[in-house]
Amino acid sequence: MNILEIPFIAAIRQxxxxxxxxxxxxxQRNPYLHLVGRTTPQGFLIYGEVGTELVAEAASEALxxxxxxxxxxxxxxxxxxxxATAGVLAGLSAFAVTSVRSKSRLxxxxxxxxxxxxxxxxxxxxxxALQEYLTTSPQVERVRIEKVTRQVIGKITxxxxxxxxx
Numbered sequence: 178m179n180i181l182e183i184p185f186i187a188a189i190r191q192x193x194x195x196x197x198x199x200x201x202x203x204x205q206r207n208p209y210l211h212l213v214g215r216t217t218p219q220g221f222l223i224y225g226e227v228g229t230e231l232v233a234e235a236a237s238e239a240l241x242x243x244x245x246x247x248x249x250x251x252x253x254x255x256x257x258x259x260x261a262t263a264g265v266l267a268g269l270s271a272f273a274v275t276s277v278r279s280k281s282r283l284x285x286x287x288x289x290x291x292x293x294x295x296x297x298x299x300x301x302x303x304x305x306a307l308q309e310y311l312t313t314s315p316q317v318e319r320v321r322i323e324k325v326t327r328q329v330i331g332k333i334t335x336x337x338x339x340x341x342x343x
Contacts, residue, residue, distance in 0.1 A: 181311070189218060190314035192340055194251035196221035197313060198239030199338070201250050203227060206235070220323075220340040224333060232336040233325040243317045251315040252308045259304030266296035266303070319343040 180186060193216040200214050200223070212225035223232055243250055270292035274285055323339040 181314075185218065187314060188340075188342065189216060190312060191317050191320055192216045192218070192221050194243060194313040194315045195236065195239055195317060195320065195338075195340065196223075197253040197256065197308075198243050198247075198250035198315075199223065199232070199236045200253060202235040202239045202242075203231065206231070220338045223336040223338065226334055227336070229325060229327040229336060232327075232338065233322070236322055236325060236338050240317060240320060240322060243315050248309075248315040251313040252305055254305070256304070256308055256312075258308045258312045259301065262304035262307060263297050263300035266300045267293040270296040 181190065196214040196216050199221070200212055203212060203223075204210055207227075210225060210227060212223055212227065215222045215224070239250060271289050274288045274292045275282070277285070279285055319342050321341050321343065323341045326337045326339075328335045328337065
């Protein structure tokens with residue numbers, strides 16, 4: 178068994194995929210929604226001004242579409258995986274450039290800018306690939322939505338989508 182098949186990790190990857198798919202469905206219906214998602218071991222959270230019924234309907238549709246094989250819904254261009262990938266690659270590239278001895282740090286600035294820009298360009302497709310093969314799993318055949326609840330914390334609306342497994 179590889180690490181991605183450990184039940185706890187497999188469940189988080191499935192939850193992450195369904196979170197992305199739900200956000201895709203919600204924003205396809207209303208492109209002006211500003212939403213943030215966060216995966217949990219029990220399901221996922223959706224932060225943003227959207228009705229509870231809409232979140233429940235979108236999650237149900239997203240689950241059905243993933244189960245029908247729409248794997249692309251599991252990957253989202255604004256996922257934290259993409260941001261982390263860009264940050265790590267940009268940081269490593271800047272570190273590599275600054276590790277080379279030269280007369281002044283200012284003289285390295287053009288190389289740092291070039292290296293970090295190249296790293297961010299590489300990070301875009303790499304982050305999507307990491308989502309596809311590592312941080313999400315569209316294999317949600319045994320997943321079910323147990324409940325969707327709404328909570329308001331100050332001015333922030335949070336929807337909790339609890340998932341279960343057959």
